[in-house]
Amino acid sequence: MASPDIHLYTASTMNGWKPVIFLEEAGVEYDLTYIDFGKKEQKSDWYMRLNPNGRIPTIVDRSNDDFAVFESGAILWYLAEKYQQFLPVGEKARSEALQWLMFQMAGIGPMMGQAMYFQRIAAPKGIQDDYAIDRYVTESRRLLEVLDKQLADKPYILGDEFTIVDIATYPWVRSYPWAKVSVDGLDNFQAWCDRIDARPATQKAVTIPKPFPAFFGQGDEAASQAENASRF
Known part of the structure; x- marks a missing residue:
């Protein structure tokens, strides 16, 4: 079975939930890798090749030559244009x-x-x-x-x-x-x-990769x- 187009790297933070909310609301399949701050995975060499700022979230679009997008606002804009959802016309x-x-x-x-x-x-x-x-x-x-x-x-x-x-x-x-x-x-x-x-869908999203209800x-x-x- 083919992998989903979008591979999301994120954690349970306010910025980290933004692409999760989009993907869940849009009904888009995606793969998810949890980035563990306690292990400083966001600063690892492999991750910083995707995101030079060493922050979350990041997506990789496998259908677009493994194109990586970082910064949560830029990710939302990219996804909205790709899937033609949640972005006004004009x-x-x-x-x-x-x-x-x-x-x-x-x-x-x-x-x-x-x-x-x-x-x-x-x-x-x-x-x-x-x-x-x-x-x-x-x-x-x-x-x-x-x-x-x-x-x-x-x-x-x-x-x-x-x-x-x-x-x-x-x-x-x-x-x-x-x-x-x-x-x-x-x-x-x-x-x-x-x-x-x-x-x-939004309420499901803020439990992924894990909830932080406080x-x-x-x-x-x-x-x-x-x-x-x-x-x-």
Whole structure:
């Protein structure tokens, strides 16, 4: 039996789940290799030949001369074009999709990631930086307010259709409990979260390669914090 076109290398992180969500939502078969941070597999020679940045995720498209794609936003765009799913049609609509994808990549991801880092990794290691925590939590909240306003009159970020922008944004912003960012008063945002929480394929995706429910405010927070910190 022929191998699937897509071979995905990933781990259970906000960026790592993005291509999994796409592939599960699109119903695309794929092979998956779990990258173990504890063994620093992302820095191994074989992996860095695929991804020179030594991060996850990465895909290899066997049907395209084993073409490797790294960076989660670039992977989503590649998959959307390859499978003609979850990407709007038309020059203006695609530009809007790219703008909001960059909003996630340049804003939400870095800001919430730092909010998580200083509270969930640095602090347990004895590095308590209240200035940094306030800076990143406050900016994360501001970005969620921007998203809430965008969602005021539409079910998904770009309108009526679920797209790669929702896919890219969801695993990060849905982890607001882990970042300790308040979502009080963000009714449009919370309704959007509920909408995607109800998508079976997305919910399956965030258990692959393994679940980390504490990111989403579930499970044993203290034990999960210790486990997460141990990987860094």
